[in-house]
Amino acid sequence: MLDDDDVWYPQKTEIQVKAMHxxxxxxxxxxxxxxxNGRCHGSKYISHDLEKGAFFLANGGRFKKLIWKKLNxxxxxxxxxHITEEVLSAHNIFVNSATIFSKDIFYxxxxxxxxxxxxxxxxxxxxxxxxxxxxxxxxxxxxxxxxVV
Numbered sequence: 001m002l003d004d005d006d007v008w009y010p011q012k013t014e015i016q017v018k019a020m021h022x023x024x025x026x027x028x029x030x031x032x033x034x035x036x037n038g039r040c041h042g043s044k045y046i047s048h049d050l051e052k053g054a055f056f057l058a059n060g061g062r063f064k065k066l067i068w069k070k071l072n073x074x075x076x077x078x079x080x081x082h083i084t085e086e087v088l089s090a091h092n093i094f095v096n097s098a099t100i101f102s103k104d105i106f107y108x109x110x111x112x113x114x115x116x117x118x119x120x121x122x123x124x125x126x127x128x129x130x131x132x133x134x135x136x137x138x139x140x141x142x143x144x145x146x147x148v149v
Contacts, residue, residue, distance in 0.1 A: 005143040017100070026126070026132070034057070058095050071087065082134075083134045088123055
């Protein structure tokens with residue numbers, strides 16, 4: 001799924017499908033680059049330049065600290081790649097536009113709940129069925145514009 005104000009990097013799907021196949025996962029997500037100054041608005045997307053610090057990781061900083069605290073993990077550890085219900089319950093590590101899943105796991109759930117937090121609710125349902133995969137490399141640009149189209 002791709003939100004209208006986000007951008008997939010060219011190899012996103014290939015990397016995720018290969019990793020899912022190799023690890024026997026039914027769903028996967030990745031970290032995301034979040035623009036510091038709003039760089040992702042439809043046709044006005046400004047090419048990323050990581051060297052100039054234009055982006056930061058969606059699951060870095062305070063969110064990473066939150067996960068470590070809730071799960072009692074040492075602060076110097078990497079983000080987990082094998083995502084269990086416990087990890088996902090501590091924090092929604094999955095970025096909507098970075099997440100892909102098989103139709104089988106989707107049909108094994110009740111689908112999207114439109115009452116709010118629909119993506120997170122679905123990921124939690126997935127985690128009750130089986131663990132998911134989190135790829136720590138950012139594969140999308142995730143814009144939080146505050147505008148819903």
